[in-house]
Amino acid sequence: MREIILEQTDRLLAEEAGVALLRRVEAGEWPxxxxxxxEELGLPLALVPEAAGGAGLAWADAAALWQVLGRHAAPVxxxxxxxxHALLAAAGLDAAAGFVTLGTSAAPFGRHAAAVLRHDRGxxxxxxxxxxxxxxxxxxxxxxxLTPGPLIGQGRLPQGWGAxxxxxxxxxxxxxxxxxxxxxxLALAVEWANTRSQFGRPIGKFQAVQxxxxxxxxxxxxxxxxxxxxxxxxxxxxxxxxxxxIACAKVMAGEAAEAxxxxxxxxxAAIGITEEHALHHLTRRMWAWxxxxxxxxxxxxxxxxxxxxxxxxRLWPDLxxxxx
Amino acid sequence: MRFEVPELPAGAAALRAEVRAFLAExxxxxxxxxxxxxxxxxxxxxSREVGARxxxxxxxxxDYGGQARSGLERAVVLEEMLxxxxxxxxxxxxxRQSGPLILRLGTEAQKRRLLPAxxxxxxxxxxxxxxxxxxxxxxxxxxxxERVPGGWRLNxxxxxxxxxxxxxxxxxxxxxxxxxxxxxxxxxxxxxxVDLRASGILIRPIRDLLGEESFNEVTFDNVLLPEExxxxxxxxGWAQATSELAFERSxxxxxxSSFPALAEGMEALxxxxxxxxxxxxxxxxxxxxxxxxxxxxxxxxxxxxPAREAALLKDLGxxxxxxxxxxxxxxxDPEEMPPPxxxxxDDLVQxxxxxxxxxxxxxxxxxxIARELGLR
Numbered sequence: 168m169r170e171i172i173l174e175q176t177d178r179l180l181a182e183e184a185g186v187a188l189l190r191r192v193e194a195g196e197w198p199x200x201x202x203x204x205x206e207e208l209g210l211p212l213a214l215v216p217e218a219a220g221g222a223g224l225a226w227a228d229a230a231a232l233w234q235v236l237g238r239h240a241a242p243v244x245x246x247x248x249x250x251x252h253a254l255l256a257a258a259g260l261d262a263a264a265g266f267v268t269l270g271t272s273a274a275p276f277g278r279h280a281a282a283v284l285r286h287d288r289g290x291x292x293x294x295x296x297x298x299x300x301x302x303x304x305x306x307x308x309x310x311x312x313l314t315p316g317p318l319i320g321q322g323r324l325p326q327g328w329g330a331x332x333x334x335x336x337x338x339x340x341x342x343x344x345x346x347x348x349x350x351x352x353l354a355l356a357v358e359w360a361n362t363r364s365q366f367g368r369p370i371g372k373f374q375a376v377q378x379x380x381x382x383x384x385x386x387x388x389x390x391x392x393x394x395x396x397x398x399x400x401x402x403x404x405x406x407x408x409x410x411x412x413i414a415c416a417k418v419m420a421g422e423a424a425e426a427x428x429x430x431x432x433x434x435x436a437a438i439g440i441t442e443e444h445a446l447h448h449l450t451r452r453m454w455a456w457x458x459x460x461x462x463x464x465x466x467x468x469x470x471x472x473x474x475x476x477x478x479x480x481r482l483w484p485d486l487x488x489x490x491x
Numbered sequence: 492m493r494f495e496v497p498e499l500p501a502g503a504a505a506l507r508a509e510v511r512a513f514l515a516e517x518x519x520x521x522x523x524x525x526x527x528x529x530x531x532x533x534x535x536x537x538s539r540e541v542g543a544r545x546x547x548x549x550x551x552x553x554d555y556g557g558q559a560r561s562g563l564e565r566a567v568v569l570e571e572m573l574x575x576x577x578x579x580x581x582x583x584x585x586x587r588q589s590g591p592l593i594l595r596l597g598t599e600a601q602k603r604r605l606l607p608a609x610x611x612x613x614x615x616x617x618x619x620x621x622x623x624x625x626x627x628x629x630x631x632x633x634x635x636x637e638r639v640p641g642g643w644r645l646n647x648x649x650x651x652x653x654x655x656x657x658x659x660x661x662x663x664x665x666x667x668x669x670x671x672x673x674x675x676x677x678x679x680x681x682x683x684x685v686d687l688r689a690s691g692i693l694i695r696p697i698r699d700l701l702g703e704e705s706f707n708e709v710t711f712d713n714v715l716l717p718e719e720x721x722x723x724x725x726x727x728g729w730a731q732a733t734s735e736l737a738f739e740r741s742x743x744x745x746x747x748s749s750f751p752a753l754a755e756g757m758e759a760l761x762x763x764x765x766x767x768x769x770x771x772x773x774x775x776x777x778x779x780x781x782x783x784x785x786x787x788x789x790x791x792x793x794x795x796x797p798a799r800e801a802a803l804l805k806d807l808g809x810x811x812x813x814x815x816x817x818x819x820x821x822x823x824d825p826e827e828m829p830p831p832x833x834x835x836x837d838d839l840v841q842x843x844x845x846x847x848x849x850x851x852x853x854x855x856x857x858x859x860i861a862r863e864l865g866l867r
Contacts, residue, residue, distance in 0.1 A: 353864075357865055360866060361865065361866065371861075371866040372867060374858070377858065377861035377867060378854065378857040378861065381856075381857035381858075381864070382806075382857065384803065384860050384863075384864055385806055385860065388494060388783070388800075388803055388807075389779050389780070389783065389807055392496060392779055393778075393779045395494075395495075396496050396778075396782050399496055411778075414771075414775065415775040415778050415779060418771065418772055419775055419776065419779055463772070464768050466771065466775075467767070467768040467771030468767040469771065470771035470775055471766065471767035471769065471770035471771030472767045472771075474757065474770055474771070474774050475757055475761045475766060475770060479755055479758060482754050483574040483754060484511075486777070487570075490499050490504070491504065
């Protein structure tokens with residue numbers, strides 16, 4: 168199941184997304200055709216249990232799918248929709264038609280949403296949207312302030328989801344998206360380094376360029392592991408039970424975003440910062456996503472506060488106790 | 492490159508508890524200087540105790556003194572040892588690479604003679620690779636062994652050989668025939684098990700910046716080696732030596748070397764401005780590096796050769812263990828630190844330049860990663 172969905176999504180985005188659509192979406196257009204194809208394939212319900220009409224993906228599979236979205240800088244809020252439907256299903260609510268956005272203060276693609284999900288300490292409420300104040304992140308993805316309209320459904324998440332399920336889920340989503348985008352930015356930089364010639368040879372032949380991209384590759388690999396570990400922890404211990412691993416993944420995502428974006432741009436030099444180049448669709452997303460659902464400093468503080476409270480003698484035992 | 496997040500085997504938690512209890516007792520009097528050195532510290536008595544518990548060569552078959560445990564169980568033992576700052580240097584190299592090499596390539600007689608003694612913590616090995624003119628460019632090595640009746644005659648010089656002055660054996664990579672005209676310098680190299688008591692061997696410790704003797708210059712002057720000193724196949728030395736790189740570069744010694752300072756520093760850091768975020772970043776990276784290292788242990792267990800992944804892990808891990816002491820020093824004025832923490836950090840600051848040198852320099856590792864990316 169996992170492989171089929173990943174492949175389908177990859178193919179869909181390769182065929183129907185791309186820089187032209189990214190530009191239009193960043194200019195404010197709703198990617199209606201692409202969204203319709205996502206719905207046809209049942210992707211927004213991918214995390215919903217099969218019994219409730221979804222694909223029943225594990226979180227580990229979802230994270231892998233989000234990495235595919237990140238690689239394509241997918242101009243469609245599919246990850247957010249998957250998370251919304253996972254929460255709705257867990258709270259016993261029927262799947263809503265159309266795109267369901269998350270929260271009201273910086274709702275992803277909120278202006279295009281058919282419904283808005285609000286989460287407050289385990290309580291899930293689904294509203295029709297009312298008015299909105301448009302806003303966007305630095306990737307020019309809509310992040311709108313919404314006034315919720317009529318309530319159309321409500322329920323409670325089971326215990327294991329915890330009081331901040333939406334924030335943790337979003338943090339995992341953003342970390343996974345960043346890892347995909349970083350992997351792709353690195354691939355583009357490698358391709359360019361092998362193509363662009365200066366001093367009579369490809370710039371990728373220069374050790375300075377090689378070593379810089381090797382560092383970027385290390386950060387990407389580490390982030391991928393952190394994301395996989397976090398998603399697996401959600402599958403095993405529930406959303407709140409995976410808070411430590413999600414926090415680690417978001418910290419690593421923030422650090423990878425910084426390192427990989429900077430190094431990729433350095434390799435591309437001036438051409439990479441032109442509007443017509445594809446690179447900035449990835450790098451601006453990495454810069455935007457690292458700040459959403461808690462930046463690296465926020466999650467690092469959470470990890471550090473707990474560790475300092477527990478004390479040095481507990482640090483290693485606590486870390487290894489999370490293996491099970 | 493792929494890192495699968497591994498599952499630890501069912502018995503891992505119990506084994507971990509057993510190791511931890513042993514270390515709590517054994518480590519009661521370890522000074523900060525001992526813990527700062529950990530795998531860079533040599534303590535035969537401690538190694539014999541570890542061996543007595545079956546924690547050296549534990550993945551080897553029972554016939555050769557091993558315990559036939561899994562690679563992930565071994566990884567649990569190793570990471571517990573290093574997290575505690577245990578002085579494992581007297582058996583570390585033999586357990587990590589010399590023993591596995593002998594197990595894979597040795598004759599039955601070599602295996603029976605050496606492996607059980609290694610597993611008991613009684614035989615220490617050093618690695619004879621670098622030479623005065625052959626550092627990162629290892630294939631430039633000049634030490635040579637010539638066939639003589641009944642064996643080999645060894646001449647040349649190894650340098651920077653950690654613990655040669657304290658070890659029983661060296662596994663040396665030397666030239667046994669000239670490289671073919673216009674051919675690869677990797678051809679014509681062979682590995683030998685050199686008994687360091689043989690006559691004609693001069694081991695001269697080289698005092699390091701700490702004022703200590705841990706590495707050496709080893710001179711071979713017409714050293715006669717018996718026939719059975721050859722390890723593996725004549726001429727296959729390069730492939731044999733590089734086949735162990737994944738073992739050498741993937742373990743917890745590549746990211747945990749400074750960990751004792753982090754554990755020690757937590758109490759003093761409580762309340763220091765910026766400590767929460769800084770410690771959180773360190774812990775997040777530590778947890779991630781640990782998963783990567785365990786992932787490599789799982790790959791090695793399956794018989795894969797994750798040499799490139801290991802290069803990446805070592806580079807990332809070395810950067811972490813070098814940055815850690817500085818991160819703590821950035822949070823707390825060393826003059827205001829509790830003495831044990833200050834002592835640990837003072838030693839680690841001086842030890843840490845070697846982290847990205849030994850076992851493959853940062854530049855060589857990044858070259859390997861770059862090639863894997865498709866550059867050059």
